[in-house]
Amino acid sequence: MDTSRIAGSASVMQPGEGPIVIVGAGQSGLQVAESLRSEGYAGQILMVGDEPCPPYHRPPLSKAYLAGEASEAQLTIRAPEALTKKRIELIAGVGVQSIDRANTLLTLGDGRKLAYAGLALATGSRARPLPVPGAGLANVFALRTLADTRRIAAALETAQRVVVIGGGFIGLEFAAVAAKQGKTVTVLEAAERLMARVVAPPVSDFYAGLHGSHGVAIELGAQVSALVGKAGEQQDVVAAVRTTDGREFAADLVIVGIGILPNSELAEAAGLACERGIVVDACSRTSDPRIVASGDCTARRLADGSLLRLESVQNAVEQGKSAAAALLGTDRPFTAAPWFWSDQYEVKLQMVGLSAGYDTVVSRGAAEDHRFSVFYFRDERLIAIDSINQPQVHMTGRKLLDKGNSLSPAQAADPAFDLATAAV
């Protein structure tokens, strides 16, 4: 890939010029639109989204919304009237089908053509499909959109036995909600521990115990080989999940949470540099100076040449701000430490930094109290912190990592050591 083009000059949008079109009306697309306005861009802003609703908060889908604690209207980030007030036009329920870069023209699913002077791609991601027979049976769901969650909530009303495939954040959050509703819940995880890709063993173990104490059966090292339909009349409805070791887990409802795939096909077809997502620099510029990209659909090229994929609200928001700035000709690099959270039962996990490649882990606090933090080090430098019910540690950790400060593993482990002193 020619990275020099990424760093190259962007087309600078002048106030009044336009239109700027944003593909994808999710967390990141909305951020691009609002940042363009707040940074003084006065021209036309058009946001095209294939979902039939205004942008909404996705995290509560597997938390408060599914638990019945928040309505659909409460998930809305901005109601249509609020968008109109900011002169952000939303074309909802129609996808963008192709990008003609030579003529700076988009074709929509309904055949409409849209010209753009600047383009932002914020197409997000989709659930990774489960590559086994029976994955298409009824009552087998991914949990990605409001429409998915609506269907899941309806099916959950009558389901009693729930099987979750994948012990990552979304699967486990769903398991917690289902367990609280008195369902029989089994989580099948192919790895030897939960959330293995992102957290250290003490955190995985804590969550295995937490779910266990709520009656959830956690099956580790469980590789799914097939989903089996009902015998008799309702053969198209799931009845069980089969694993490679020949076991069967009865299920009326199956949630598949085995990761996501970036929606980068549109960009790829248009010839933009793509590798594990749409490749962008720290300022959200793609390989075309008129096009920026932000959020789940991107892979960010870091200074050392490696690619970083983040799937989080913070990333969607920060990259969205950078993308708007880039369209207006300003560099606003996103360099903050990544952060993320997950709510399961009454436990809040907050993560900051990137723990991949750690060589030392140190715990602070006691897991038995449901209040502890795990500090990750590489070559004696702090690289990440996972906090369980310790928001103060998390927030201090964010300051610390944003500043590039560190502390020693011994200090991290010492409850008497005031973390704030390392953060200043």
Added chain:
Amino acid sequence: MVMVTYIEPNGSEQNIDVPEGWSLMQAAMSNGVDGIEAECGGSCACATCHCYVDEAWAARVPAAAENELAMLDNVAAERRPTSRLSCQIKATADLDGIVVRLPTSQS
């Protein structure tokens, strides 16, 4: 409906009818009130929905839980005695007429 007055960072006022049970954050977001970012969507995990409850109303709002207090320690703008996270305040009939001011920065 509960009437809530939001005073935006630039001083302009918005009166919004908030359905009971909604948080003050949710209504502000949905209506496009400037000055709240609410990155976590109400999970008490981001501290970007900070507001100052009007003195006259501060005592009527149910007290902040421990989690919220910890997050309040880390808001971007000045923390005051009346600082709250707007996602943790639910609209109830009791709060009809409440006034909240939004800080100039959330992050």
